[in-house]
Amino acid sequence: MITRDGAREPRLQVNQVDGIPFYGKDVERLAPGAVTSFDETVYGYPVESLREIPDGEYWVQALVSVYSEFKRADGHTVWMHDDRWEGQHWNTGPGNFYSAPQKIRLDASKGYKVSLVADQEIPPVQVPADNQYVKRFKMQSPMLTKFWGRPIYIGATVLLPKDYETSTISYPVLYEQGHFGLAAPMGFEAGAGRGGGRAAQPGPSFREEWLSENFPRMVVVTFQHPTPYYDDSYAVNSVNNGPYGDALLKELVPEIEKRFRVLHEPWARLLAGGSTGGWEAAALQIFYPDFFGGSWVYCPDPVSFKAYEGVDIYEDANAFFKQHEWYRVPTPNIRDTLAHVRLDVEQKNHFEMVAGSHGRSGHQLDVWESVFSPLGADGYYRPLIDQKTGVIDKEVANYWKEHYDLMYILQRDRATLAPKLLGKLHFFVGTMDTYQLNVGVEYLEAWMKQTEDPRLAGADVPVSGVYRAEFTYGDRKPHCWSGPDPTPVRIREMADYLLRHRPPGMPTPWYKY
Numbered sequence: 001m002i003t004r005d006g007a008r009e010p011r012l013q014v015n016q017v018d019g020i021p022f023y024g025k026d027v028e029r030l031a032p033g034a035v036t037s038f039d040e041t042v043y044g045y046p047v048e049s050l051r052e053i054p055d056g057e058y059w060v061q062a063l064v065s066v067y068s069e070f071k072r073a074d075g076h077t078v079w080m081h082d083d084r085w086e087g088q089h090w091n092t093g094p095g096n097f098y099s100a101p102q103k104i105r106l107d108a109s110k111g112y113k114v115s116l117v118a119d120q121e122i123p124p125v126q127v128p129a130d131n132q133y134v135k136r137f138k139m140q141s142p143m144l145t146k147f148w149g150r151p152i153y154i155g156a157t158v159l160l161p162k163d164y165e166t167s168t169i170s171y172p173v174l175y176e177q178g179h180f181g182l183a184a185p186m187g188f189e190a191g192a193g194r195g196g197g198r199a200a201q202p203g204p205s206f207r208e209e210w211l212s213e214n215f216p217r218m219v220v221v222t223f224q225h226p227t228p229y230y231d232d233s234y235a236v237n238s239v240n241n242g243p244y245g246d247a248l249l250k251e252l253v254p255e256i257e258k259r260f261r262v263l264h265e266p267w268a269r270l271l272a273g274g275s276t277g278g279w280e281a282a283a284l285q286i287f288y289p290d291f292f293g294g295s296w297v298y299c300p301d302p303v304s305f306k307a308y309e310g311v312d313i314y315e316d317a318n319a320f321f322k323q324h325e326w327y328r329v330p331t332p333n334i335r336d337t338l339a340h341v342r343l344d345v346e347q348k349n350h351f352e353m354v355a356g357s358h359g360r361s362g363h364q365l366d367v368w369e370s371v372f373s374p375l376g377a378d379g380y381y382r383p384l385i386d387q388k389t390g391v392i393d394k395e396v397a398n399y400w401k402e403h404y405d406l407m408y409i410l411q412r413d414r415a416t417l418a419p420k421l422l423g424k425l426h427f428f429v430g431t432m433d434t435y436q437l438n439v440g441v442e443y444l445e446a447w448m449k450q451t452e453d454p455r456l457a458g459a460d461v462p463v464s465g466v467y468r469a470e471f472t473y474g475d476r477k478p479h480c481w482s483g484p485d486p487t488p489v490r491i492r493e494m495a496d497y498l499l500r501h502r503p504p505g506m507p508t509p510w511y512k513y
Contacts, residue, residue: 001020001021001022001023001063002059002060003020003021003058004057004059005020005059006059006101009061009101010022011063012091016334016347016351016363017342019351021044022355023042023043023044024043025038030064045350045353046351055105055106055108056106057105057106058104058106059102059104060114061099061101061102062118063097063099064096064097064118065081065096065360066081067079067082070148072379073148074147076378076379080360081096082228083227085125085226086226087179087181087226087231088228088362090355090362093122094123095121096121097118097120098118098120098122099117099119127182133164133211134159134160134184135157136157136182137156137255138153138155139251139255140153141154141247141251141252143247143251144243144247148228154225154251156221156256157183157184157222157224158220159185159186159210160260161210161218161219162210162211162212164219164261169509170510171261172262173218173219173221173262173268174219175220175222175269176220176273176277177223177235177271177272177273177276177280178232179231179276180224180232181224185221185222187206188207215491216491216492216495216510216513217511217512218491219262221256223252225244225247225248227241228241229366229367230370231362232367233248233371234279234367235248235280235284240381241371245288265293266293267293267498267501268498268502269292270292270498271292272297273296273297273298274480274482275300275301276301278480279300279302279406281297282295282300282427283406285425286406289417289421290420294426294501295426296426297426297427297428298480299429299430299433299438300437301368303440304407304408305397305400305401305404306440307436307437309333309435309436309437310332310333311385316331318390319331319345319346319385320344320346320349320390321346321390330344331346332344332345333347333436334348337432337476337477337478339432345390349385349387352364353388358378359380359381359383369385372400374396382396383396384396384397407440407447410444410467411447418466421467423468425469426470427441427444427469427472428472428473428482430473430474430478430480431474432476432478433478433481434478437479438473444469448469451467
């Protein structure tokens with residue numbers, strides 16, 4: 001890793017956008033004291049070769065991301081980073097080794113040889129302490145441990161309502177999903193900002209609202225389910241990651257329902273989440289329609305693979321560019337709210353290729369591949385996109401479609417899913433989402449508007465088609481817009497939703513308003 005900025009360690013400056021040059025390669029069984037070298041042939045990003053680094057003064061640093069052997073139940077042996085409850089970040093992952101930053105001068109005319117010693121180990125993660133309202137637990141998953149051949153852990157962080165310790169009632173539960181983290185759900189422990197979490201706005205803190213007398217009482221839970229590929233499993237079963245969907249619903253949720261006083265009924269289990277968590281909130285509701293009672297989906301990852309961050313995996317031949325008759329245009333990936341392109345699809349793939357081979361970068365495209373793709377002959381996933389050339393494997397694209405394309409699944413299984421999902425899906429996204437995730441949501445809404453349901457005739461509600469799904473857009477809002485209202489207002493909306501969908505005559509001692 002090479003940078004001109006000595007204020008921070010180079011390993012902490014690696015990023016897709018505005019990141020520093022870095023170079024990566026695989027080494028096997030590198031013993032203590034052994035040496036490996038990097039020369040101009042080692043591939044890097046965003047500067048492809050060390051030969052192209054201009055002469056000058058730089059800070060440099062080396063890091064060794066340690067892989068462990070996994071002898072999986074499917075007969076394959078793979079080498080992956082064994083997450084230590086940090087959420088798969090190779091530059092901060094416990095157990096990885098790094099060198100002290102070193103200031104050097106590079107002069108190609110004179111040649112140079114720089115020695116870096118990776119003799120410092122990243123320490124274990126410090127788990128925050130529990131308190132009266134926030135509880136955490138971690139458990140080994142029998143299902144996932146069997147699949148991976150090594151101990152695999154899942155866990156939860158639980159936010160309890162006011163008066164939980166002095167009451168005896170059971171509460172509805174909101175499963176709030178997102179990237180791996182150990183912070184309290186909903187931004188409960190954050191400072192001022194009445195939104196809490198993503199929707200923070202000036203005003204009383206979410207904590208103050210949550211602990212007020214006239215606020216709905218419920219339990220909020222975030223899952224922790226890092227995989228050997230990523231900080232999050234996407235909460236579904238996968239041939240590459242293993243049975244994470246089953247592990248969450250058959251191991252983790254029962255443990256939550258045993259440890260805490262929550263209602264064990266589908267109508268009382270709600271979902272919410274943004275970005276990765278938004279896709280999960282939608283997927284869990286769609287894949288397990290009889291288990292959950294409603295989902296609030298914010299800025300979700302691609303709900304249609306016709307809008308895979310700028311790529312149509314079914315129609316495009318190459319992910320890196322759009323081919324027109326006499327010319328081609330690079331496929332944009334990351335943009336700002338003025339539509340200025342900050343990164344294209346080729347650059348994003350090359351960044352991840354440098355960060356880790358076989359999908360081990362710990363970044364976004366690799367995790368989608370690991371979750372959605374079929375198993376490859378070598379035990380790693382069979383890629384949809386060739387990271388060097390951009391060519392799309394259409395057999396893999398069809399596999400993605402049949403197993404994980406949420407829009408296609410809603411279309412294909414409409415007859416069985418529509419009655420179970422009626423009015424349960426609520427989508428929120430900015431029209432200038434940074435990763436173009438609004439496009440898939442717009443495709444989904446457009447299709448739903450084409451469907452008809454005579455029960456909706458004359459209905460004065462913003463719903464679409466047979467699913468009665470709700471769509472709300474933030475004009476020119478970026479990633480991850482989660483609606484116009486602060487979180488306390490959303491919680492009250494959810495409480496009202498629960499009142500309308502509870503079984504007739506069910507008492508509601510948790511409802512405070």
